[in-house]
Amino acid sequence: MGLLVKLLGAKRTLDIGVYTGYSALCIGLALPEDGRVIACDLNREWTAIAKRYWQKAGVQDKIQLHLGPAQQTLEGFLAKETGCFDFAFIDADKQNYDMYYEYCLQLIRPGGLLAIDNVLWSGAVADAAINDDDTAAIRALNRKIHADLRVEISLVPIADGLALARKI
Ligand SMILES: C[S@@+](CC[C@H](N)C(=O)[O-])C[C@H]1O[C@@H](n2cnc3c(N)ncnc32)[C@H](O)[C@@H]1O
Numbered sequence: 402m403g404l405l406v407k408l409l410g411a412k413r414t415l416d417i418g419v420y421t422g423y424s425a426l427c428i429g430l431a432l433p434e435d436g437r438v439i440a441c442d443l444n445r446e447w448t449a450i451a452k453r454y455w456q457k458a459g460v461q462d463k464i465q466l467h468l469g470p471a472q473q474t475l476e477g478f479l480a481k482e483t484g485c486f487d488f489a490f491i492d493a494d495k496q497n498y499d500m501y502y503e504y505c506l507q508l509i510r511p512g513g514l515l516a517i518d519n520v521l522w523s524g525a526v527a528d529a530a531i532n533d534d535d536t537a538a539i540r541a542l543n544r545k546i547h548a549d550l551r552v553e554i555s556l557v558p559i560a561d562g563l564a565l566a567r568k569i
Contacts (some may be wrong), residue, residue, distance in 0.1 A: 418493030422451025521562025
């Protein structure tokens with residue numbers, strides 16, 4: 402992911418789902434000094450751990466943590482910064498992935514990149530017998546992205562599956 406951020410020459414980025422901060426750290430380390438990560442999460446305890454390690458790695462000034470539902474944070478940016486972001490990583494609650502995808506598509510510039518984690522969902526998306534809400538949400542989004550003429554895509558089958566969607 403750091404390599405992708407560097408290849409894009411990204412400066413403005415979004416990390417949706419922070420947990421203990423690994424993805425934001427990878428992005429932050431790859432950004433230039435004036436680069437920024439808008440990091441969205443609602444868990445104060447886990448993101449306190451993240452903040453400790455961002456500090457240790459010296460990237461704390463590049464990462465702006467927004468505590469609260471990512472929907473609210475993204476809507477705030479939509480009001481003023483449509484098309485201003487270069488890169489977004491979506492890795493929060495699965496049932497809201499489609500909303501995050503739509504918001505990020507508006508927030509990133511043409512040529513910008515969306516990375517969506519867990520799109521294979523341990524293989525469950527390919528198993529017709531599994532239909533819980535998270536699986537159904539990811540499966541539906543995969544279908545939608547596959548047919549979406551607003552993006553060019555690649556599904557990278559590493560770990561739990563990473564979808565890359567470049568905004569046209
Ligand atoms: C899979 S973890 C993120 C992992 C992180 N990207 C990493 O690299 O380690 C998912 C995170 O999404 C957060 N989350 C869940 N629902 C959310 C919401 N509605 N808004 C913002 N964050 C949310 C959880 O608190 C959790 O920290």
